[in-house]
Amino acid sequence: MLFGWTQAQWTQLGLTLAGVALVVVLIRLLTDFILRRVAGVIAGRTSTDLDDLLLDVIRLPLQLALIAAILDAAVDGLSVLPDGWRPGLESGFFVAYASIAFLFLWRLVSALATWYGREAAQLSDSKLDEQLLPFFRRIALLGLLILMLIIVLGHFGVEVSGLVATLGVSTLVIGLAGQAALADTISGFVLMIDRPFRIGDRIEILELGTWGDVVDVGLRSARIRTQDNRLVIVPNSVLGKSLIVNHSFPNSHYRLDVHVGVAYGTDIELARGTLKRAAGQVEGVWPEREVEALFMEMGDSALIFRIRVWIESYVDTRRIVDRVNTAAYQALLEAGIDTPFPQRTLHHRLDQVEPEHVRRLMGATK
Numbered sequence: 235m236l237f238g239w240t241q242a243q244w245t246q247l248g249l250t251l252a253g254v255a256l257v258v259v260l261i262r263l264l265t266d267f268i269l270r271r272v273a274g275v276i277a278g279r280t281s282t283d284l285d286d287l288l289l290d291v292i293r294l295p296l297q298l299a300l301i302a303a304i305l306d307a308a309v310d311g312l313s314v315l316p317d318g319w320r321p322g323l324e325s326g327f328f329v330a331y332a333s334i335a336f337l338f339l340w341r342l343v344s345a346l347a348t349w350y351g352r353e354a355a356q357l358s359d360s361k362l363d364e365q366l367l368p369f370f371r372r373i374a375l376l377g378l379l380i381l382m383l384i385i386v387l388g389h390f391g392v393e394v395s396g397l398v399a400t401l402g403v404s405t406l407v408i409g410l411a412g413q414a415a416l417a418d419t420i421s422g423f424v425l426m427i428d429r430p431f432r433i434g435d436r437i438e439i440l441e442l443g444t445w446g447d448v449v450d451v452g453l454r455s456a457r458i459r460t461q462d463n464r465l466v467i468v469p470n471s472v473l474g475k476s477l478i479v480n481h482s483f484p485n486s487h488y489r490l491d492v493h494v495g496v497a498y499g500t501d502i503e504l505a506r507g508t509l510k511r512a513a514g515q516v517e518g519v520w521p522e523r524e525v526e527a528l529f530m531e532m533g534d535s536a537l538i539f540r541i542r543v544w545i546e547s548y549v550d551t552r553r554i555v556d557r558v559n560t561a562a563y564q565a566l567l568e569a570g571i572d573t574p575f576p577q578r579t580l581h582h583r584l585d586q587v588e589p590e591h592v593r594r595l596m597g598a599t600k
Contacts, residue, residue: 495536497572512565
């Protein structure tokens, strides 16, 4: 007798442990072999490494689950164990199974986040997705940890409704305290999915009257460099609610509209031809697209023409406008076409007023 056990009982325990150890070794070898064979077959049919990551995620939890199942069956078959140990062993195996499931889900979330981050970095020049992925990865892993604790505590009879209520209240308080930051973060996530613009695009935020080139899109804000080399930092929540004009999408081709006024009495076709020829000869105007000079309006002091030209890149917008205006003005001068300026004619009506008083009002001298 040793510690109250007979030699037969110790022999049974030793044989059981030896058998379990042998089975554990066999399980390790068989799972490695099978998963390698499966990985080889799948890898030959796919062009992505996602399958390799998933097989690597499965390997350790699968081996641990099989080992735990073998141990559970072996312990259940041991007749030498006191009956008082059974509930404790069952609870221990429950915690082991829950831990293995938690380990699998943890590895799965981490692997998917790593893979998606690597793939998204290749497809996108924005850093927004790279900043958001770690944030949502931590949220998912924290949720898994809380779920596991609730399940394990519930198994041991611990009341978890108070814990859940406390977590809910804490989440509400944190959400209210960081409402602005949370709104910016969620808007940043929406921008990452919707992708209304990319790094380097020239955009215009109509509500703010701001336009420039997108330098960076972060977790909480976007940075826009204006043409005078000033950096405008716009919260993502403002971008999400604003009307945005993307001048770089679908391509950099851009149409300019330049308004020119000519004097009343001018021959319309002469003015139209003069403006079209002048604009068509401007350096930077796209020769493959037609130049238009449209008679749009009879203004207060002039006949208004709209010159339409295309350029290959929005970057040259202001320089081309300057060149078109200069060429149009020179061409109209050479053609003898007047470009009037706004004028007003005032008519004074004087009834029964002394001439001396009129001269004083008009600044006249005797």
